[in-house]
Amino acid sequence: MLGDEAIAQAAIDAGVSGVYAYPGTPSTEIMEYVQVSDQAKELQIRSLWSANEKTAMETALGMSYAGKRAMVCMKHVGLNVAADAFINSAITGANGGLVVIAADDPSMHSSQNEQDSRFYGKFALLPILEPGNQQEAYDMTYYAFNLSEQLRLPVLLRITTRLAHSRSGVEVKPLRAQNTLQLPGNLRQYVLLPAIARKQYKALLGKQDAMEIEAEQSGFNQYFEGENKRMGLVVCGLAYNYVMENYPDRKCPYPIFKIGQYPVPRQMMNRLYEECDSILVLEDGYPIVEELLRGMLDKGKLIRGRMDGALPRDGELNPNLVASALGLPVSVGNPIPGIVRNRPPKLCDGCGHTDAFLALNEAMKKYGKGRVFSDIGCYTLSALPPLESINSCVDMGASITMAVGAADAGLIPAVATIGDSTFTHSGMTSLLDAINNKAPITVLILDNSTTGMTGGQTSSAFGKIEDICKGLGVEEEHLHIIRPLRRYHDENVEIIKKELEYHGVSVIIPRRECIQTLNRRMRQKASARKLAKS
Amino acid sequence: MKKDIILAGVGGQGILSIAACIGLAALAENLFLKQAEVHGMSQRGGAVQSHLRIASDPIASDLIPEGKADLIISVEPMESLRYLPMLHRNGWIISSMNPFVNIPDYPQVEVVLDEIWKQNRYITLDADAIAKECGSVKSANIVVLGAASPFLDLKYETLQNAVMQLFASKGDDIVELNLKALQAGKEYALKHS
Numbered sequence: 022m023l024g025d026e027a028i029a030q031a032a033i034d035a036g037v038s039g040v041y042a043y044p045g046t047p048s049t050e051i052m053e054y055v056q057v058s059d060q061a062k063e064l065q066i067r068s069l070w071s072a073n074e075k076t077a078m079e080t081a082l083g084m085s086y087a088g089k090r091a092m093v094c095m096k097h098v099g100l101n102v103a104a105d106a107f108i109n110s111a112i113t114g115a116n117g118g119l120v121v122i123a124a125d126d127p128s129m130h131s132s133q134n135e136q137d138s139r140f141y142g143k144f145a146l147l148p149i150l151e152p153g154n155q156q157e158a159y160d161m162t163y164y165a166f167n168l169s170e171q172l173r174l175p176v177l178l179r180i181t182t183r184l185a186h187s188r189s190g191v192e193v194k195p196l197r198a199q200n201t202l203q204l205p206g207n208l209r210q211y212v213l214l215p216a217i218a219r220k221q222y223k224a225l226l227g228k229q230d231a232m233e234i235e236a237e238q239s240g241f242n243q244y245f246e247g248e249n250k251r252m253g254l255v256v257c258g259l260a261y262n263y264v265m266e267n268y269p270d271r272k273c274p275y276p277i278f279k280i281g282q283y284p285v286p287r288q289m290m291n292r293l294y295e296e297c298d299s300i301l302v303l304e305d306g307y308p309i310v311e312e313l314l315r316g317m318l319d320k321g322k323l324i325r326g327r328m329d330g331a332l333p334r335d336g337e338l339n340p341n342l343v344a345s346a347l348g349l350p351v352s353v354g355n356p357i358p359g360i361v362r363n364r365p366p367k368l369c370d371g372c373g374h375t376d377a378f379l380a381l382n383e384a385m386k387k388y389g390k391g392r393v394f395s396d397i398g399c400y401t402l403s404a405l406p407p408l409e410s411i412n413s414c415v416d417m418g419a420s421i422t423m424a425v426g427a428a429d430a431g432l433i434p435a436v437a438t439i440g441d442s443t444f445t446h447s448g449m450t451s452l453l454d455a456i457n458n459k460a461p462i463t464v465l466i467l468d469n470s471t472t473g474m475t476g477g478q479t480s481s482a483f484g485k486i487e488d489i490c491k492g493l494g495v496e497e498e499h500l501h502i503i504r505p506l507r508r509y510h511d512e513n514v515e516i517i518k519k520e521l522e523y524h525g526v527s528v529i530i531p532r533r534e535c536i537q538t539l540n541r542r543m544r545q546k547a548s549a550r551k552l553a554k555s
Numbered sequence: 556m557k558k559d560i561i562l563a564g565v566g567g568q569g570i571l572s573i574a575a576c577i578g579l580a581a582l583a584e585n586l587f588l589k590q591a592e593v594h595g596m597s598q599r600g601g602a603v604q605s606h607l608r609i610a611s612d613p614i615a616s617d618l619i620p621e622g623k624a625d626l627i628i629s630v631e632p633m634e635s636l637r638y639l640p641m642l643h644r645n646g647w648i649i650s651s652m653n654p655f656v657n658i659p660d661y662p663q664v665e666v667v668l669d670e671i672w673k674q675n676r677y678i679t680l681d682a683d684a685i686a687k688e689c690g691s692v693k694s695a696n697i698v699v700l701g702a703a704s705p706f707l708d709l710k711y712e713t714l715q716n717a718v719m720q721l722f723a724s725k726g727d728d729i730v731e732l733n734l735k736a737l738q739a740g741k742e743y744a745l746k747h748s
């Protein structure tokens with residue numbers, strides 16, 4: 022199983038009643054697994070995509086309120102979107118088990134940054150689990166529901182791309198029954214009026230010791246003896262595998278404190294600190310544990326890690342980086358020959374986005390470069406040659422509002438391009454701002470009728486975009502649906518040109534199904550036909 | 556037994572099918588398996604790789620250490636070169652010779668092949684032509700898998716079974732085609748290694 026699949030199966034087995042998510046690499050496959058699982062269907066586990074991570078988090082919180090177990094999954098930046106709900110869910114607490122999965126992307130394989138979700142866990146004062154392999158991903162998810170119900174708090178499980186997208190065998194546990202509907206004992210628990218919230222917050226603070234004790238006793242934090250006390254290793258999550266990879270007999274000479282659950286138990290850390298002359302901290306993501314250990318003044322024992330150059334400050338760890346930090350010889354292969362060229366990802370042949378941007382490029386010629394704010398999705402690839410159409414990609418929904426701000430500053434016309442799924446994720450409120458501002462911007466909602474970049478999940482926007490725009494107040498004469506096809510190129514250029522001249526909000530919707538989902542549908546149809554024949 | 560394999564290609568070329576076949580075969584032989592895949596952004600026509608590790612003992616890391624891969628199996632010649640730093644000095648490159656040109660500055664294919672041929676151990680094959688002879692160019696990835704089969708320390712029959720399992724849902728014709736492709740790749744490798 023993929024790490025993602027192990028998490029999904031564990032949730033099913035742990036008696037989850039609903040899984041909520043918005044797609045995002047590397048977390049997408051968790052929900053996709055539940056959606057195609059016959060077992061999940063039989064158990065009537067609710068598993069539809071949400072409009073964004075915040076709505077997913079809130080829906081899960083609602084299910085937990087009603088006493089049932091819920092899980093919510095997102096990529097790391099999704100937790101920024103869900104943060105308001107997430108942080109406050111620590112104050113309300115959980116009724117049914119509530120597990121939040123955040124999938125980090127160190128090395129930014131498919132993301133805008135490599136933020137470390139453990140910060141959010143600490144920020145919210147919640148327990149965090151960090152699996153080091155697929156089996157732990159399963160075991161910890163299963164355990165997380167218990168922990169959540171025991172502490173009456175949401176639990177954060179943090180994974181990274183490497184674990185999410187790598188496969189290994191996993192042993193599963195027995196299926197637990199789902200919870201029955203059960204209101205919280207205190208019907209004010211979720212009413213965060215200051216007077217109540219103050220009490221709840223104190224209760225949360227009061228649970229911190231229990232969280233630490235649980236982290237010491239659960240078995241997910243382990244201490245391994247080692248004879249050579251010149252160095253002690255603090256190893257979080259996956260990094261443990263990279264240490265072991267460097268000792269073919271799987272015997273590391275140094276004592277190891279392996280962390281899989283937070284808050285880090287101080288007693289275990291203290292033992293390592295007292296036993297060893299120096300400490301090496303190995304963690305994927307930010308140097309969180311390392312920073313804690315060093316403290317502000319770093320006047321204790323020698324501590325090495327990402328902050329002193331023993332390991333790079335950014336990017337994911339790997340066996341060789343860990344080898345060199347351990348002072349072991351590092352194997353090298355031959356260098357990459359100079360003739361090898363980069364091969365960046367690009368828009369598919371036959372993608373409607375290409376035709377939309379070709380038309381936009383031509384219409385924009387008159388105004389020059391630097392006016393197109395964009396967003397996150399396949400269409401972000403239009404920043405690269407040959408199109409080089411767009412000038413921003415920051416966070417989902419930012420295109421429209423950045424265009425409003427730039428227009429306020431005098432950049433007129435300003436253009437926003439945003440995908441259909443991104444539009445319903447976070448673009449609708451942006452468009453409302455634009456309309457209330459009467460901003461002179463032209464918005465292209467690139468409608469390929471799917472969430473393309475993450476593999477073609479159902480888009481919440483499907484069939485609703487025009488009505489949403491009209492409802493928000495876009496004037497009908499400035500709302501156009503165009504066909505992004507070469508044969509309509511001139512026509513499309515004219516429409517865009519005209520709207521660029523309009524001093525108000527225009528919305529143009531280039532609409533053509535994603536070539537990938539179209540091909541997939543055709544293949545499915547063909548094999549269904551074959552099956553029917555035979 | 557332990558084989559560390561880098562699979563290389565361009566998004567959409569079918570390296571995950573190769574990985575799935577080797578994975579199924581490894582499980583059938585009761586081996587341990589770890590496979591790090593690439594999903595997301597780079598699947599859009601970008602360079603993709605997968606780390607596949609099979610062994611009779613438990614495997615620690617999902618990633619193969621640099622300079623330690625036993626094999627690079629590549630469905631595209633330039634992509635096989637991109638992962639040279641991963642390959643052990645005595646490792647093998649098994650690569651298709653058919654370039655996938657989707658960038659404007661793709662080098663001359665002769666130059667690319669020359670670079671492969673400068674390496675210690677390699678098998679390069681015209682996988683497209685061999686696949687076409689078997690019935691469809693679409694099975695080129697399985698031809699390359701066939702060419703790698705003598706180096707995998709897996710029984711050929713378990714690989715055949717894996718191919719059957721993987722393509723079973725697509726009908727008997729497709730299964731036959733891919734078994735032929737597997738065999739043709741294997742024969743080529745045995746003649747040319």
Ligand SMILES: Cc1ncc(C[n+]2csc(CCOP(=O)(O)OP(=O)(O)O)c2C)c(N)n1
Pocket residue numbers: 043044045046074096098099102397398399400417439440441442443444469471472473474475480
């Ligand atoms: C907050 C957040 N959630 C999820 C993602 C992951 N993500 C990046 S692009 C994308 C899909 C966008 O779909 P759409 O806007 O329809 O554009 P398309 O890729 O189909 O062109 C998603 C879900 C992200 N980058 N940020």
